[in-house]
Amino acid sequence: MTEAAERAPVRIAHLGVGAFHRAHQAWYTEVANRAGGERWGISAFTGRRPDAALALAAQDCRYDLVVRGAEGDTVEQIAAIVEAHDGGDATAWRDALRTVAVVTVTITEPAYHRDDEQRSADAVSLASGDLPESAMGRIVDGLRARHEAGGGPLAIVSCDNLDGNGELLRHEVLALAALVDPDLTAWIDDQVSFVSSMVDRITPAAVDALPIEATDDPCAVVTEPASAWVLAGEFPAGRPNWELAGAQLVDDVTPFEKRKLWLLNAGHTLLANLGILRGHTTVAEAMADPVCRHALEKLWDDAAAVLPFEQGEIDRQRDIVTQRFENARIRHALAQIAGDSDVKLRVRVIPVIEERLRGGKDAGAGELAAVAAWTTAVSAGLVAGPDLPDEDTAVAGLALLAPSLAADESVRALLRVAADALKGAPV
Ligand SMILES: NC(=O)c1ccc[n+]([C@@H]2O[C@H](COP(=O)([O-])OP(=O)(O)OC[C@H]3O[C@@H](n4cnc5c(N)ncnc54)[C@H](O)[C@@H]3O)[C@@H](O)[C@H]2O)c1
Ligand SMILES: O=P(O)(O)OC[C@@H](O)[C@@H](O)[C@H](O)[C@H](O)CO
Secondary structure, eight states: OOOOHHHOOOOEEEOOOOOHHTTTTHHHHHHHHHHHHSSSSEEEOOOOSSSHHHHHHHTOOOOOEEEEESSOOOEEEEOOOEEEEOTTHHHHHHHHHHOOOOEEEEEOOGGGGHHHHHHHHHHHHHHHTTOOOSSSHHHHHHHHHHHHOOOOOOOEEEEEEEEEHHHHHHHHHHHEEEEEEEHHHHHHHHHEEEEEEEEEOOOGGGGGGGGGGOOOOOOOOEEOSSOOOEEEETTTTTOOGGGGOEEEOOOOOOOHHHHIIIIIIHHHHHHHHHHHHTTOBHHHHHHSSSHHHHHHHHHHHHTTTTSSSSHHHHHHHHHHHHHHHHTTTTTOBHHHTTTTTHHHHHHHHHHHHHHHHHTTTOOHHHHHHHHHHHHHHTTTTOOOOOOOOOOTHHHHHHHOOOOHHTOOOOHHHHHHHHHHHHOOOOO
């Protein structure tokens, strides 16, 4: 068999070929392909810069996945990505979107929260036939190419850390399409299935994992042994048998998303801001600091009170996440995790506070400490963020995240206590 014939045919397009896609969706697809039967190849597109596509293409898109446990490494070669392209390559993108059965995306959380100005700019590009720069613009452009080519239904799977990510994606795609072409909007509404998914596998930015002793592959990705993928939605044109790698197809992904976002991701956001304030650089270092550990437990206590799971299951998850965070062989940089903290707090911490208040509880000192850690780190110039006043800084920060909460005197009082406790936090 020739080298070309060995590769799986392209049936999936991915937007945002960062470290996580290569450790997660590409690995699930690889495991499914290895089992035999129908094989699925991925045509991968970068989001912002072409670098990752150039590097992957230069080595036939094969790369080593280094699975780094607390005790040692194992290395697997991944071949599920069969093409890699600069995301700005309109021809390749439209060609892929005309034919694939599945599109997966890792486009980061801010890509889902857009204003009218961003949508209008994309609409202008789409009207002129240019490929927009934004992820939403590119998705609408690709769907238009498929519609014009008479293509059939397909599934788009969101793999970003957001509650209801498929529905959010659907909403944004339809809002943009409506500015461009009513026929296209109706076609998308009818033919495109937006799948929500909870994705999990701690995968630091490739640059933070260097040097990787286990391999000399310049495109290697380091990840942890644990992984999860829970999906809800239809796949009208089929999909790989991702269950072979442990994926779960469920009717409602919401409880799984909440559990992961409110424990693991909210915990990461807290540890990132508080850990940086206390002079740490990685998650494992922050976990070794009793002050950070205590804050994490308080945050989890607050979330546990409103999570839709039995206490025993929540405790089990907390133990698992604790062990994963303590894996010092994974150098997960707090600076990377602290990026876009405002967006992340809005979707991981604010909903917990709101849920607690709805249930007649207080706002949660542990959750508010995550807000206070962020505002303190931002005003100290240690984390990028908005300009905040010197007086009542935490309340001003909360007003940006959730104005109605900042207007509540009982919330403000608890937040001020959390902010005062952080004074002198830097080591
Ligand atoms: N790294 C993890 O541990 C992890 C785990 C679960 C989920 N995720 C999700 O995956 C996303 C990507 O993580 P990563 O570690 O691969 O990051 P990364 O920085 O390695 O790669 C991100 C990729 O997305 C592209 N991108 C970023 N913003 C974009 C935008 N607005 N539009 C289009 N493309 C964009 C980048 O160019 C890059 O190709 C995260 O934001 C998160 O939502 C990551
Ligand atoms: O990816 P982000 O930027 O949403 O959040 C940073 C980390 O919390 C995140 O990447 C986790 O490592 C991941 O969600 C684990 O599955």
